[in-house]
Amino acid sequence: MSAIAWPTDGSAAGSLVGRGAALARLQASLAAARGLQRQLVFVLGEAGAGKSALIERFTGGCGARVAFGQCIEHYGSGEPYMPVLEALNALCRADGGEAVVRTMREVAPTWLLQLPWYLSEEDRLKLQHEAGGAAQDRMLREFGELIDRVARDAPCCWCWRTCTGATTPPCSCSATSRTAAGRRR
């Protein structure tokens, strides 16, 4: 796990000024993920510091699958996993998405139930019956297995953007995973 906190090294990374070192760190994390080590990187900075620009530059040329999820402020009761569901939905819609849906059907049915437009009515009822009001613990376990499976053959960057909070600066989190499962199975 590491954090990038805006070096001002004066280096140029394309049209991004002073982000050469930060890009190099993200690329090093991706290289480690290709070497089967899961990576978690936090990109921290105030609004306008350039977090999104950095992440977009990195993911645009990284050659890995990328899934974005955005935290937004809610009024009233919110959907707690909305950014995760957004990222999952994006993966399902992208090239190779059918395989992601199949993997969700297999190892993460409680998550697939949250994206019912990928299910027939019959399948949805069947899954609902199987899941039987699954608890949060099960959802977390399923998600852990899902991200391992999704990254079985090639790394996947999960990027979550948080909102500005009262005590924490805005943050973009890029989790890059690839698991040994790809070699074992």
Ligand SMILES: Nc1ncnc2c1ncn2[C@@H]1O[C@H](COP(=O)(O)OP(=O)(O)O)[C@@H](O)[C@H]1O
């Ligand atoms: N390193 C940089 N060099 C030049 N322009 C930048 C750089 N980083 C960000 N910008 C520009 O600054 C603005 C704010 O950046 P953004 O990535 O949206 O900030 P944040 O996500 O931290 O709120 C954008 O117009 C972006 O293109």
Ligand SMILES: [Mg+2]
């Ligand atoms: Mg931003």
